[in-house]
Amino acid sequence: MMGQNTGFFNPAGTKSLIVFVVLALAWIVGFASRLFAVIRFESIIHEFDPWFNYRSTAYMVKHGFYDFLNWFDERAWYPLGRIVGGTVYPGLMITSGSIHYVLSLLNIPTNIRDVCVFLAPLFSGLTAISTYLLTKELWSQGAGLFAACFIAIVPGYISRSVAGSYDNEGIAIFALMFTYYLWIKAVKTGSVFWATWCALVYFYMVSAWGGYVFIINLIPLHVFVLILMNRFSQRIYVAYNTFFIVGLICSMQIPFVGFQPVKTSEHMAAAGVFALLQAVALLKYLHTFLSKSEFKYFFFLTASHVNDERVFIILYAVSAVYFAGVMVRLMLTLTPCVCVLAAIAFSRLFELYLKEEQTTTNESETEDKNGRLYDKAGKIRRMRHEQPSSKEEGLGMNIRSIVVVAVLMMLMMFAVHCTWVTSNAYSSPSIVLASYRPDGGRNILDDFREAYYWLWQNTAEDATVMSWWDYGYQIAGMANRTTLVDNNTWNNSHIALVGKAMSSNETAAYEIMTNLNVDYVLVIFGGVIGYSGDDINKFLWMVRIAEGEHPNDIRESDYFTERGEFRVDSEGSPTLLNCLMYKLSYYRFGDLKFDYHTPAGFDRTRNAQIGNKDFDLTYLEEAYTSEHWLVRIYRVKKPDEFNRPRIPYNERKIKRRSSKSVSKKSSSKKKKGSIKHKPKVVKGQKPTK
Numbered sequence: 001m002m003g004q005n006t007g008f009f010n011p012a013g014t015k016s017l018i019v020f021v022v023l024a025l026a027w028i029v030g031f032a033s034r035l036f037a038v039i040r041f042e043s044i045i046h047e048f049d050p051w052f053n054y055r056s057t058a059y060m061v062k063h064g065f066y067d068f069l070n071w072f073d074e075r076a077w078y079p080l081g082r083i084v085g086g087t088v089y090p091g092l093m094i095t096s097g098s099i100h101y102v103l104s105l106l107n108i109p110t111n112i113r114d115v116c117v118f119l120a121p122l123f124s125g126l127t128a129i130s131t132y133l134l135t136k137e138l139w140s141q142g143a144g145l146f147a148a149c150f151i152a153i154v155p156g157y158i159s160r161s162v163a164g165s166y167d168n169e170g171i172a173i174f175a176l177m178f179t180y181y182l183w184i185k186a187v188k189t190g191s192v193f194w195a196t197w198c199a200l201v202y203f204y205m206v207s208a209w210g211g212y213v214f215i216i217n218l219i220p221l222h223v224f225v226l227i228l229m230n231r232f233s234q235r236i237y238v239a240y241n242t243f244f245i246v247g248l249i250c251s252m253q254i255p256f257v258g259f260q261p262v263k264t265s266e267h268m269a270a271a272g273v274f275a276l277l278q279a280v281a282l283l284k285y286l287h288t289f290l291s292k293s294e295f296k297y298f299f300f301l302t303a304s305h306v307n308d309e310r311v312f313i314i315l316y317a318v319s320a321v322y323f324a325g326v327m328v329r330l331m332l333t334l335t336p337c338v339c340v341l342a343a344i345a346f347s348r349l350f351e352l353y354l355k356e357e358q359t360t361t362n363e364s365e366t367e368d369k370n371g372r373l374y375d376k377a378g379k380i381r382r383m384r385h386e387q388p389s390s391k392e393e394g395l396g397m398n399i400r401s402i403v404v405v406a407v408l409m410m411l412m413m414f415a416v417h418c419t420w421v422t423s424n425a426y427s428s429p430s431i432v433l434a435s436y437r438p439d440g441g442r443n444i445l446d447d448f449r450e451a452y453y454w455l456w457q458n459t460a461e462d463a464t465v466m467s468w469w470d471y472g473y474q475i476a477g478m479a480n481r482t483t484l485v486d487n488n489t490w491n492n493s494h495i496a497l498v499g500k501a502m503s504s505n506e507t508a509a510y511e512i513m514t515n516l517n518v519d520y521v522l523v524i525f526g527g528v529i530g531y532s533g534d535d536i537n538k539f540l541w542m543v544r545i546a547e548g549e550h551p552n553d554i555r556e557s558d559y560f561t562e563r564g565e566f567r568v569d570s571e572g573s574p575t576l577l578n579c580l581m582y583k584l585s586y587y588r589f590g591d592l593k594f595d596y597h598t599p600a601g602f603d604r605t606r607n608a609q610i611g612n613k614d615f616d617l618t619y620l621e622e623a624y625t626s627e628h629w630l631v632r633i634y635r636v637k638k639p640d641e642f643n644r645p646r647i648p649y650n651e652r653k654i655k656r657r658s659s660k661s662v663s664k665k666s667s668s669k670k671k672k673g674s675i676k677h678k679p680k681v682v683k684g685q686k687p688t689k
Contacts, residue, residue, distance in 0.1 A: 027125030030152030034121040036427030050166035051477035091208030120161040120170030146343035156335030172209035190235025195242035203250035220273035451631035455479035496549035499542035510619040527603040570611035
């Protein structure tokens with residue numbers, strides 16, 4: 001019976017069960033903590049770029065993958081258009097489309113929008129598992145479990161993976177960590193199998209996110225440092241050669257990447273290390289025929305008690321910290337590394353303070369065998385205190401209990417902090433705003449979707465909408481209308497033309513709008529509710545971009561006061577108070593009075609009373625203003641509506657005679673000139689005509 005009980009309660013099986021339960025809980029907690037936005041509002045796509053990704057995914061699901069690769073979007077960048085298939089990373093769309101296809105095969109009816117909304121929370125669980133696998137290869141299984149729990153709830157990763165955040169980073173971090181795991185596996189085994197899988201996952205990473213450049217520079221850096229540390233081996237040679245060749249060929253199959261891996265500077269480090277590796281391998285081969293002392297000068301950096309995989313995590317940490325300091329958005333690449341290092345620290349801490357004293361030789365040998373890569377100071381300490389007194393043992397237990405409780409409290413506070421940050425900072429979609437009343441209740445401000453729905457229902461299907469580029473993806477995704485510029489920002493001159501129209505007076509702006517066949521103009525105005533992200537606060541960027549392309553027509557200094565201030569009140573610049581953006585934002589706003597404490601036309605965002613209240617629009621008319629005045633839409637009048645013929649643009653230019661033509665028509669120097677009706681002047685008399 002004892003033997004049966006021992007077989008039933010297999011320690012290895014129990015350990016595997018614990019690992020499975022912890023990883024499953026990490027996946028569930030990570031998925032659930034990203035659903036605050038769905039619970040508070042509804043299943044909706046957030047931000048700006050995710051709307052283009054969703055629209056592209058819906059197009060691919062409807063028309064097929066090959067039509068998606070050849071898709072020319074005539075509704076974007078009118079009248080230029082955009083080639084979509086060759087200007088995007090298609091991995092995100094392919095992933096969502098594949099999941100939708102599998103669900104359809106299983107007769108599970110699912111809207112593609114729901115797949116897009118929940119894709120990032122779903123991949124957060126895969127990221128936790130890949131982080132566990134990487135940390136396990138670097139240190140231990142316990143550290144891997146800590147890392148999985150940390151990455152599941154850490155705010156640095158949640159900020160880009162909440163429900164509705166349908167962006168490339170949602171799946172790219174999983175691909176990043178899984179590529180690193182397979183690379184470490186390939187280095188430790190020297191297997192072509194693992195190196196090939198590493199290259200294939202790297203190919204998926206290339207298709208999903210432009211941050212793949214971080215991988216293709218970190219892995220060569222790892223190999224280069226190992227060579228400097230005199231840790232070159234056949235395993236590294238096989239792993240890197242396989243990864244580089246297969247990864248290079250696969251990455252060039254992405255249309256948006258193309259030949260960049262063999263042409264651009266950010267990929268040259270990988271090629272340089274590949275060439276260096278061949279040279280080192282040749283030297284190692286020659287070393288078999290020559291003495292060892294002849295080759296010492298090739299390797300000038302050596303270290304002891306370090307293995308190949310730990311060198312990798314050190315390089316990962318240093319490079320990620322540097323790039324996160326250069327660009328705060330790259331904090332996303334630093335977050336997994338911090339989770340891995342923190343997991344190693346906590347795992348080692350619990351290993352030291354929860355381990356029972358071992359006195360038997362067999363247990364010591366087993367422990368030494370399992371932890372041969374780690375510090376053996378613990379073994380020496382046990383030998384020195386092999387028979388501690390009862391007083392010392394009690395004191396040691398108390399100290400260990402205090403430390404363990406303190407660490408558990410720290411982890412609990414970390415979990416609470418992550419949940420609070422996720423709930424309050426990263427679960428509010430920018431397209432739906434919320435405010436809180438004094439009694440704690442919430443007010444939902446849904447002006448964006450109201451305005452886009454109005455555009456969809458009340459405008460012609462071929463209508464063209466002019467707005468600043470920030471809202472291009474949302475207009476195309478929700479209103480399904482043609483836009484002049486969007487968030488792709490590939491054509492600076494076209495953006496500058498829109499900025500020039502917004503910065504010019506109404507007459508000059510009308511000439512630009514009629515030339516571009518604009519039907520409606522959309523502006524964002526936050527003066528009523530105090531929304532600081534409106535177009536007036538972005539206006540100087542429109543002026544600067546327009547000045548870069550049209551310096552003779554637009555000058556930034558004209559929009560400041562003589563004291564160099566940007567003001568919207570009566571002391572503001574006349575150029576600003578009469579430009580199109582100012583008029584479209586503040587039209588009829590001068591008659592609006594909020595309370596008895598503020599005058600009519602008081603801008604809550606700028607905390608100022610507007611300077612230009614009494615004006616009318618000549619070439620545009622108000623078509624729609626949302627409930628809280630956050631979105632304002634104006635219709636551009638046609639030339640025949642006010643008996644103004646439309647003049648072609650090339651005929652609007654003023655033809656001036658050149659100086660040469662004037663000189664040719666001038667009279668000859670020999671011929672005297674005459675003045676008609678010259679009065680006759682006689683000295684001493686009045687002139688007579």
